[in-house]
Amino acid sequence: MHLSHTNQTNQSIASEFIFQAFSSIPEIQHLLFTFFLLLYFTIILGNVSIIWVICSDQSLHTPMYFFLGNLSFLEICYTTVVVPQMLASVLDVHRTIPIINCALQMFFFTTLGSTDCFMLAVMAYDRYVAICHPLRYILIMTWKMCARLVVGCLVLSFVLCLELTLMIFTLPFCGHQPQINHFLCDVPPVLRLACADTHIHQNVLYSVGIMVLAVPFLLISISYIYIVAALLRIRSTFGRHQAFSTCSSHLTVVILQYGCCSLVYLRPKSSSSEEEDRQLALIYTFITPLLNPLIYSLRNKDVKQALKKAMRRTAASQPNEV
Structure with missing residues (x-):
């Protein structure tokens, strides 16, 4: 009875978490801070550019680019939920995050990430x-x-x-300032800190993962089966190439997004590694939002042309302003 009471007391102590540091060496901390900050600014600039081009060019006022604009906006919000707290933790390895803030970060991160996945399925349907x-x-x-x-x-x-977030944060957490082996309040690393049986929570996480990742990916796959069948019926090589070019950018983004997220959220707990999850999270937190605007601007002819026109208009207006 005494041990049980002591354990319960320890469980109820945790009111804040601390993230595992990337490094405790000041020089490396400043280098990482600069690197992640530059990545963040590049992500914001790239996605804002996509939104700006879509809004400013009348020829891109179509459903396809409406969805692309929304996807870029989601990427901006999605990254912004994570990066400021991450940068603060990089510079100050002792910086903590209150449990309520951790819950809010998890909720917004998972909500925006899930919306991102559903949006890719909608774009495939389009x-x-x-x-x-x-x-x-x-x-x-x-x-x-x-x-x-x-x-x-x-x-x-x-x-x-x-x-999912409410279920997780009704759990007790062990010790004083338990350390999250991650750079954000993602679901798997927070669940590992719980001082209770998380079997039901793991099943709920897996079910949500199937609904957010597996079901949309299945719908995307079915859409592309029909798309490929339709493309093969097009006799004109130019027409086939033009139709496929509008899909190739989307397909590249789908593979990046669903591939990394599936490895984190749909793998059995026994075969997952905390360090691997952390590395994969860096990909879908930084690399995917960074590559999305690049993929769409470099592989999509319409966006590329609209971007050139917008830049020419901006350059032409500069002398007049002076």
Whole structure:
């Protein structure tokens, strides 16, 4: 009884967490801070550029680029939820995060990340309708339908991630200032700190992972099966290449996003490593949001042309302003 009471007391002590440091050497800390800050600014600049080009070019006011603009906005918010706290922890290895702040970070991070995954599935459906049902595309993909799809992605993510976050933070956590072996309040590393049976929570996490990752990926795969079948029926090589070029950027982003996230959230707990999860999280927190605007601007002819036109307009207006 005495041991049980002592254990319960220790469990109730934790009111804040501390992140595992990347390094405790000041020179390396400053180097990492500069590196991550530059990555963050590049992500913001790249995604803001995509949004700016889509808003400023009338030819890109289509459902496909409406979804792309929303995806870029999600990437900005998604990264911003993580990076400021991460940069503070890089510079100050003793910096803590209160449990309520950790819960909020987890909720917004998972909600925005899940919305991102659902949005990629919506974009695949948009391409399916455009290529397989071109004559009915305008009737199906109305602006009202596009707005409903975006709101639906956000609401579904909100409900799933709110339930998951509330379940996790009703658990007791061990010790004083328990250390999260991560740079953010992600679900798996926080669950590892719980002083209670997390079997049910692991099952809920796995179920949410299937709904957020496996189901949308299955829908994307089905969409692309129909898209490929439709492309093979196009006799013109130019027409086939033009149709495929609108899908290749999206497909590249899908492989990056779903590949890394699936390895973290859908792997069995016994085969997952904390260090591997941390490294994979760096990819979907920094690399994917960084590559998305690059992929869409370099591999998508319409975005590339619109970007050049926007830059020419901006350059032409400079002398007049002076």
